[in-house]
Amino acid sequence: MKEQLVETIRLYNQKGWSPATSTNYSFRENNQIWVTRSGVDKAQVAENDFITVNQLAQSVGEFAEVIPSAETQIHCDIYQLFPDTQVILHSHGKYPVLSSSVQLDSIQFEGFEIQKGFASQKTHEGTIEIPIFDNHQEMRFFSEQLEMRKSELEHSCFIIRKHGTYAWGKNLFEAKRHLETLDYLCECWWEKNR
């Protein structure tokens, strides 16, 4: 898993989705959460940049001395709320960032073929609504929002305003599909509405 995820992170970095050491990525294997440590240039990310954390986003085991990124708590909350989740991807792609800057609580997409990229969708017909959370430095805020708005997370992703996206899945393939679908939809939305 680490090898494939490293490949994905480097690819996303080339797309400009993780400038200035931003973003973080995780996977769960044998009930253990592995997350990228903070401050890593994603062009250089390697398999030994993953650390193990517990459900409270505290580093454990041989990595107990490493301080995890604050956003690690968001990963832990998603794993707890959606037990089928095995991979979580966080991107700072600019189209969700731009789109969320002019929207309120959510963003809607209607009739795009790529809406089928979400595991929940069988057809391009209909409207998809993706929640937008306000950005916050206190991770407790996201924990509360995720729990309160769980029913809006049926498409396995959300946007943090002027910040980025989180997307997840039952494997890397599905998590990637969700993240790339959301990014593409936001790009179309932004180009159409600006």
Ligand SMILES: [Zn+2]
């Ligand atoms: Zn971020």
